[in-house]
Amino acid sequence: xxxxxxxxxxxxxxxxxxxxxxxxxxxxxxxxxxxxxxxxxxxxxxxxxxxxxxxxxxxxxxxxxxxxxxxxxxxxxxxxxxxxxxxxxxxxxxxxxxxxxxxxxxxxxxxxxxxxxxxxxxxxxxxxxxxxxxxxxxxxxxxxxxxxxxxxxxxxxxxxxxx
Amino acid sequence: xxxxxxxxxxxxxxxxxxxxxxxxxxxxxxxxxxxxxxxxxxxxxxxxxxxxxxxxxxxxxxxxxxxxxxxxxxxxxxxxxxxxxxxxxxxxxxxxxxxxxxxxxxxxxxxxxxxxxxxxxxxxxxxxxxxxxxxxxxxxxxxxxxxxxxxxxxxxxxxxxxxxxxxxxxxxxxxxxxxxxxxxxxxxxxxxxxxxxxxxxxxxxxxxxxxxxxxxxxxxxxxxxxxx
Numbered sequence: 001x002x003x004x005x006x007x008x009x010x011x012x013x014x015x016x017x018x019x020x021x022x023x024x025x026x027x028x029x030x031x032x033x034x035x036x037x038x039x040x041x042x043x044x045x046x047x048x049x050x051x052x053x054x055x056x057x058x059x060x061x062x063x064x065x066x067x068x069x070x071x072x073x074x075x076x077x078x079x080x081x082x083x084x085x086x087x088x089x090x091x092x093x094x095x096x097x098x099x100x101x102x103x104x105x106x107x108x109x110x111x112x113x114x115x116x117x118x119x120x121x122x123x124x125x126x127x128x129x130x131x132x133x134x135x136x137x138x139x140x141x142x143x144x145x146x147x148x149x150x151x152x153x154x155x156x157x158x159x160x161x162x163x
Numbered sequence: 164x165x166x167x168x169x170x171x172x173x174x175x176x177x178x179x180x181x182x183x184x185x186x187x188x189x190x191x192x193x194x195x196x197x198x199x200x201x202x203x204x205x206x207x208x209x210x211x212x213x214x215x216x217x218x219x220x221x222x223x224x225x226x227x228x229x230x231x232x233x234x235x236x237x238x239x240x241x242x243x244x245x246x247x248x249x250x251x252x253x254x255x256x257x258x259x260x261x262x263x264x265x266x267x268x269x270x271x272x273x274x275x276x277x278x279x280x281x282x283x284x285x286x287x288x289x290x291x292x293x294x295x296x297x298x299x300x301x302x303x304x305x306x307x308x309x310x311x312x313x314x315x316x317x318x319x320x321x322x323x324x325x326x327x328x329x330x331x332x333x334x335x336x337x338x339x340x341x342x343x344x345x346x347x348x349x350x351x352x353x354x355x356x357x358x359x360x361x362x363x364x365x366x367x368x369x370x371x372x373x374x375x376x377x378x379x380x381x382x383x384x385x386x387x388x389x390x391x
Contacts, residue, residue, distance in 0.1 A: 012222045021215050038227070041227075155207055
């Protein structure tokens with residue numbers, strides 16, 4: 001099935017970009033990308049040839065990301081000792097400090113709530129139409145657009161409209 | 164009608180139906196605050212595109228993919244029969260149609276003595292004077308220096324998008340595509356055009372994009388690289 005491999009390899013730059021927009025830092029994005037690709041390889045017989053692999057792959061990556069985020073917050077609730085707390089806090093001061101090397105736009109993205117971040121990532125970073133993004137996230141259009149507008153308002157507020 | 168922010172955002176993204184878009188357009192024409200808001204939404208989109216560029220090149224995951232065991236052999240239609248590729252080809256034809264239709268010699272594009280395409284008129288003025296943060300009929304998406312040290316700028320206009328690099332006191336157009344700024348009806352095509360330009364720019368860039376201060380100083384020096 002060389003076609004599957006070639007098409008998946010061809011998608012890698014876009015998957016990398018999507019992972020960067022979702023994850024909170026570069027290392028996390030690399031892990032996410034690898035996990036999503038491994039999942040896709042394991043599920044390759046579920047992919048319907050002739051359908052769009054990009055949508056299929058975005059969905060896998062988004063689900064992988066959700067699973068990882070949930071697992072992390074469970075871990076945070078179970079072991080609340082100091083080290084774990086440092087790495088997990090949601091946009092706490094320390095987490096922000098650790099991200100100073102990121103660009104200001106990336107930092108602003110990392111502060112968005114997950115549900116807004118995925119909407120912004122799909123529409124503004126990946127360039128999807130609202131309808132396409134809503135389908136991928138299994139959301140009604142109205143929910144997608146309200147998450148998107150809230151995410152954008154937050155980004156504009158952080159970045160300053162004139163920037 | 165005073166459109167809310169959600170409607171202005173959808174307008175900026177070209178996601179409104181024609182009738183609603185017309186109403187929003189009228190509201191914007193009467194209220195500069197609304198126009199500024201639409202512009203802010205558009206600018207945020209280009210900022211995000213610039214912050215999360217597509218990076219081509221060898222990827223360590225390629226080896227993971229190619230070495231994975233293939234469990235099933237299935238026949239697929241050849242790649243040129245894939246629906247998405249046909250759509251892409253159609254979009255490319257449309258883009259060419261728009262460019263030819265606008266005419267090369269009139270308006271923003273001219274040819275120099277050697278026959279190379281250069282910016283003229285309003286486009287040249289925008290490239291000379293406009294900073295990436297400023298609004299205008301033509302939007303400057305990002306400025307950078309190429310491997311020869313010349314200044315280059317990615318722009319998005321109504322008729323043409325492209326990349327212009329400074330050469331012999333002019334802005335030589337090294338890449339052009341159908342315009343995406345201002346009135347756009349199909350957002351997705353426009354967005355991917357922006358992306359394609361940014362990807363191309365990424366490939367030409369030596370170092371980082373110029374920040375606001377570097378850009379202002381380059382403008383002061385007339386876009387000529389400093390002599391050493």
